[in-house]
Amino acid sequence: MSAISEQKIPVLRELEPLLPANEAVIKDRIVSSIYQQAEAICRQAVKTGKPPVNLDARLDGILTSRWLGFPIMLLLLALVLWITITGANYPSQLLAGGLFWLEEQLASLFMAWGAPAWLYGILILGVYRTLAWVIAVMLPPMAIFFPLFTLLEDLGYLPRVAFNMDNLFRRAGAHGKQCLTMCMGFGCNAAGVTSCRIIDSPRERLIAILTNTFSVCNGRFPTLIVLATIFMGALVAPAYSSMLAALVVVGIIMTGIVVTLFISYLLSRTLLRGVPSFFVLELPPFRKPQLGQIIIRSLLDRTLFVLGRAVVIAAPAGALTWILANSFVGDVSVFTRLTSWLDPLGQIMGMDGIILMAFLLGLPANEIVLPIIIMGYMSAGSMLELDSMSALRTLLLDHGWTWITAICVMLFSLLHFPCGTTLYTIFKETRRARWTLLALLLPLILGILTTLLVNQGAGLIKL
């Protein structure tokens, strides 16, 4: 052996870089040579351009420019919402009209059959009416909103949003990909939480998971859109009403983004301390959208999926609400007992007991919060029939709603506990009860404080 090493034969010297200590060097050489080889092949086969001096570059120059990048983002968001609000109004009325006409037919069928009152109550006034509301109120906005959002996705706009916003996430101590998981959350928070797997660092993944609920999800968009339409829209001349309603929804979404950044900042400096890890973002070329695919994907995968989920959960929730509202202890219904117990808390938060009860019963899915509020009011008072937005407005006004109430409900919709599916997903992803609990308490406490401040503040300056 010693004889060989003394001789230092050339083979051994050549093998030296292969020693474990030089692992990095050998890996670099492997990758470099792979690229050299690939480039050599490429040069023979493909003609490549210089850096992009084409339409893509020009588009990027506008969409991510210093002065226009952010205004364009806001404008696109407002435009999408404005189209949704304007376009959803008429089909919504049409659907409501049709579904309540069907209710009358069903009612007379029940009469003719001589069905007992409780069965009629549970099935028609509970289940059917809630379902009718979910479909009439939610289907049209979703059928317009989702294709528009999918169109932006398909064009390749989302990576540009991440590119524009990354500096904010970097400053908040969060990973750049959190912007993408946040966008995914606008679709569905449970999907958003699952998508956090793309973040490798556990610290940054947890921040992204815990803040995902601050993205307004599909289940909450319809509530926000409906409330903004009937309360904010009514504050100005009809010509501007859908514009103002759209701006209010944009405001709520922006509030959610600000809260996301703020909470990420707090978490990355307290519970989840650390520095941002490595981040690479590809800005793929813009693509020509495939309209057929967009419509199929957004209508089948999103609209019908969300609507189906809402229907499956709304049906039993409608029945439960009706039973609670029609089972009496003394002369007061169980529902009224529960809601009057919640009422004091609701009042200081600018809402009432029925609204809080609706959020609690809406734990399985945010989609059913508004229908439960409606049911609560209808079963507490007279059984009026709702067949349009204006009837809904009258119902809410009759129960003491003002635009402050609407703002507080919208804020609480943004800031309360994540829905049951999301909580379950958070538990599955983190495998810790304490992170799940934090994900529940963090937005809830924020929501209580925010609505309290808004309501008390509005009271102080006598709005």
Place this chain on the structure above:
Amino acid sequence: MHSSLSLADIPVGSSARITSIVTIGPNRRRLLDLGLVPGSRVDSIRRSPAGNPTAYWIKGTVIALRNEDASQILVDTRGVF
């Protein structure tokens, strides 16, 4: 080849050739996998509205890197145009 200039330092619109990558471990591998190997040409093409991250043209794709990460990549601007 002894350059202390990093990819984060080169102005938008200019190009450079990579001399070495300072970082180690999985981050190094990720950079290499993107085509950021010593010897390759990189063009700085645009900064985000807030100045960070910066988008680079690397072997036919546009890739954005945070300036902190780009400063791990040392470059040489001589002889590249």
